[in-house]
Amino acid sequence: MTMTGKQPAWLPDISQRPGPRYRAIAAALQDDIGSGSLPIGAKLPTHRDLAWRLGVTVGTVTRAYAEAERSGLIGGEVGRGTFVRDPRPAEAPTGDDSGVIDLSVNALTQRPNEERLRQALMQLADRGDLSGLMHYPPVNGSARHRQAGAAWIEQTTGMVADPALILPTAGGQNAMHLALAAITRPGDSLLVERLSYPAVKPLAGLLDLRLVPVAMDGEGLVPDALDQAARTHGAHALYCMPRLHNPTTVTQSAPRRQALLEVCRRAGILVVEDDVYGFLAPRTDPAPLAALDPERVLFLTSLSKNLMPGLRTGFLLCPPPLMDRVRSLLRATLLGVNPLGAELAAEFILSGAALDCAGQRRALVAERQAQARRLLRGGASDPACPHLWLPLPEPWRREDFARALLGRGVRVTPADAFAVARGDTPHAVRVCIGGVERTDLLEQGLRIVAGLLAEPAAMGESFV
Incomplete structure (x- = not known):
């Protein structure tokens, strides 16, 4: 990788990769994201810039990025660029023992x-x-x-x-x-x-x-x-x-x-x-x-x-x-x-x-929705739903909010994971409230979310 200002500019070596060049670029993206060379949230070069540096057509890069986006590896937003997404499936268990409060998995506690x-x-x-x-x-x-x-x-x-x-x-x-x-x-x-x-x-x-x-x-x-x-x-x-x-x-x-x-x-x-x-x-x-x-x-x-x-x-x-x-x-x-x-x-x-379990689940979700409404005022999520849909106030951007929240020990899912096409993706995050076993941990996680929403000065350098 070469450096451009503060951001590393991604430049893969595709000379030894077989097959069409767009597939070689997509495969290099997958490998570098998997190895950590391209971290989650990293901004990728523009189509034109990468095409010029690799000596390929802009259409080849566009096709490569499209294939990577269809696989959920990257996502773009009109006017801002293309970014690396979290490759972990949004619904998969995390097995995270790091102490992070995981509000990204849409599951319900198994204890009952x-x-x-x-x-x-x-x-x-x-x-x-x-x-x-x-x-x-x-x-x-x-x-x-x-x-x-x-x-x-x-x-x-x-x-x-x-x-x-x-x-x-x-x-x-x-x-x-x-x-x-x-x-x-x-x-x-x-x-x-x-x-x-x-x-x-x-x-x-x-x-x-x-x-x-x-x-x-x-x-x-x-x-x-x-x-x-x-x-x-x-x-x-x-x-x-x-x-x-x-x-x-x-x-x-x-x-x-x-x-x-x-x-x-x-x-x-x-x-x-x-x-x-x-x-x-x-x-x-x-x-x-x-x-x-x-x-x-x-x-x-x-x-x-x-x-x-x-x-x-x-x-x-x-x-x-x-x-x-x-x-x-x-x-x-x-x-x-x-x-x-x-x-x-x-x-x-x-x-x-x-059916008996379903009744208990409905009661659990109702209690946790009430807890969430108390801590996150102004939400419009359905009270029967095991997750919240949280639109973000300006000038928050979904990737920055999720990244800042993870830095404070809470994981949520930005709207990119659900967007079907590039552009016009709302600045919002999904917050799952059903899978955390302990209500005190859920309370702590929701308070962190609410606290970050109340701190616009902490939004990071992407807003400078």
């Missing part, structure tokens, strides 16, 4: 479920047919597992689902993969909310899909913007989170859902509806999109947030015409879902333990 798990495992061990769970699983899952999926969907949404149209999956992300692969082909455009669950980006890369961001407002997706994006890009698939949206916490109203489905019917759009946080929402919430148009919507849910992520159990409700394709995809990728985990999940659901 430890005894439930112990009892369920003992009951399962005492069964006479335990060895039957160790055979190759049926690709559809057992009738009991499908029945459990239908019960969970009805318990959390009020929607009555046919068990024959439900597939057990290895968690919500496996359900996302199956659903999106079923309704798209390589090279297709996929419509998504402008700010979306971060896992959709690497999944789109795996399926060779082009993500098309759709504008949002205080009720979520904007119908006119969805219609325009579908027409412009010829898109026929949509992934969205209508309830307790991650990260904005927004829940779509009933009229908004009807308006969005009208657009989807006119444009021939199939919808993947993600409802992994639905168990926290009031039963008075509007009906799911899948209940309003079951022939058009694939509905997915999971037990990871309510019970425990390690179960890796979710459910996918499919329209009948898509069932054969989804089964084929499941058979080709997993053969079938782990029957031991699926049986544990079925026992939790059919015994009523999962």
